[in-house]
Amino acid sequence: MGKDWKDIDLDDPSQWPKGPLVELDPPHADSRGAIQSLVNFPMKNLSLITSKKGTVRSNHYHMTDWHFMYVMSGSFDYFYRKTGDHGPCQVVRCAQGDMVFTPPLEDHATVFLEDTTLIVASRKPRDQQAYEKDVRRVTVVDPATLAEVR
Numbered sequence: 001m002g003k004d005w006k007d008i009d010l011d012d013p014s015q016w017p018k019g020p021l022v023e024l025d026p027p028h029a030d031s032r033g034a035i036q037s038l039v040n041f042p043m044k045n046l047s048l049i050t051s052k053k054g055t056v057r058s059n060h061y062h063m064t065d066w067h068f069m070y071v072m073s074g075s076f077d078y079f080y081r082k083t084g085d086h087g088p089c090q091v092v093r094c095a096q097g098d099m100v101f102t103p104p105l106e107d108h109a110t111v112f113l114e115d116t117t118l119i120v121a122s123r124k125p126r127d128q129q130a131y132e133k134d135v136r137r138v139t140v141v142d143p144a145t146l147a148e149v150r
Contacts, residue, residue, distance in 0.1 A: 005044075006044070006124065006125045006127075006130050009064070009123065010042030010043070010044070010123070011041065011042050011123065013103070015041070016066065016101065016103055017101040019101075020078060020080055020090075020092050020100050020101060020102070021092060021094075021098065021099070021100060021101075022068065022099040022100065022101050024036065024037070024038065024099060025037050025040075038068070038070050038099065038119065038121070039068050039070075039121040041068075041121070043121045043122060043123060044122065044123065044124055044125045045120075045121070045122040045124065045125050045126040046119065046120070046121050046122075047119070047120045047122070047126055048117065048118070048119060048120075049117070049118045049119075049120055050115070050116070050117050050118075051074075051076070051110070051112045051115070051116045051117075051118070052112065052115055053074075053112055053113065053114045053115050053116075054112065054146070055111075055112050055143075056109055056110065056111050056112075056141050056143045056146065057109070057110045057112070058108050058109045058110050058140070059109045059137060059138060059139055059140050059141060060107075060108070060135045060136060060137045060138060061083045061104070061105055061106055061107045061108065061135070061136055061138060062102070062104050062105075062106075062124075062134050062135055062136075063104060063105070063134050063135075063136065064104050064123070064124070064134055065104060065122055065123050065124040065131075065134045065135075066101065066102055066103050066104055066122070066123045067101075067102050067120050067121060067122040067123070068099055068100070068101050068102075068120065068121045068122075069094075069099065069100045069102070069110075069118050069119075069120050070098075070099045070118060070119045070120075070121075071094050071095060071096050071097060071098050071099070071116065071117075071118060072096065072117040072118060072119060073096050073115075073116065073117045074095075074096065074112065074113070074114045074115055074116025074117060075093065075094060075095040075096070075112075075113045075114055075116060076093075076094055076110045076111055076112045076113055076116055077091050077092070077093055077094075077110070077111045077113065078091065078092045078093075078094055078100050078108065078109075078110055079091050079108060079109045079110075079111070079140050079141055080092075080102070080106050080107065080108045080109075080140075081106070081107050081140070082105065082106060082107070083105040083106060083107050083136075083138075084105075085107075089107070089109075089140060093113075107138050107140050108140060109140035109141040111141055111146065
């Protein structure tokens with residue numbers, strides 16, 4: 001029996017963005033409106049994620065998965081560092097229209113500054129079994145000490 005489609009990688013790391021903030025291609029615009037390409041890249045999942053103001057998501061890293069997060073509305077602080085580096089994280093503030101890329105083996109957490117809606121494109125499928133197989137939990141931002149982070 002062959003490999004399950006969920007286990008086949010469609011991309012090459014040399015194609016990934018080089019930093020967390022991703023510069024979008026210019027939109028195609030005409031009298032009808034505009035088309036903004038977000039991810040022209042092989043992927044297996046596209047999700048819509050909503051998060052409440054003051055909450056923390058992520059606090060993990062992925063063994064092989066990556067994801068692009070496009071901010072439809074709202075804002076968040078994105079904390080990140082190379083997995084295994086226990087020093088301070090770098091932080092990028094993301095707002096409507098921004099996109100962030102998270103490669104494998106990058107500890108990351110998102111702290112939502114207001115109610116936020118994201119579109120997330122992922123390398124791997126996002127059924128719970130495949131997701132849990134690839135993710136490793138770490139504490140990048142402790143929700144109990146969130147006030148100290150800001």
